[in-house]
Amino acid sequence: MPGPRTKRQSSPSGSRLEPSSVTAKKPNENGNEGVLGLRVSVGPFGEVFRCVVTQSSGFAMFDKRSCDAISVRARFHPALDADQQATTGTFSTSIRWEMPD
Numbered sequence: 568m569p570g571p572r573t574k575r576q577s578s579p580s581g582s583r584l585e586p587s588s589v590t591a592k593k594p595n596e597n598g599n600e601g602v603l604g605l606r607v608s609v610g611p612f613g614e615v616f617r618c619v620v621t622q623s624s625g626f627a628m629f630d631k632r633s634c635d636a637i638s639v640r641a642r643f644h645p646a647l648d649a650d651q652q653a654t655t656g657t658f659s660t661s662i663r664w665e666m667p668d
Contacts, residue, residue, distance in 0.1 A: 599625075599626050599664070600664055602661055603622060604620065604659070605634065606618075607641070608656075609645060610645070615638045615642075617638075618634035618635075619634075643658060
């Protein structure tokens with residue numbers, strides 16, 4: 568009898584999400600800074616189908632635009648089940664919004 572199935576976490580496919588893709592203006596042009604925690608759910612074809620803020624940056628605009636941009640632009644290598652078949656998975660990350668030096 569086979570053992571329990573395990574699932575590997577989804578991983579980014581190498582595309583980079585730049586702040587300019589989140590908003591046309593600098594995201595912290597008013598001097599706002601913060602750390603945003605996100606968890607994205609990834610489908611078996613590498614598409615994001617849900618984005619959840621796990622830690623607010625303290626600024627609703629940063630939170631919403633970051634999730635929106637990741638949901639539209641990010642692509643992932645899908646998680647694999649024990650049979651190495653693509654399945655749904657999650658990816659957690661944090662984004663630090665800060666003023667450049």
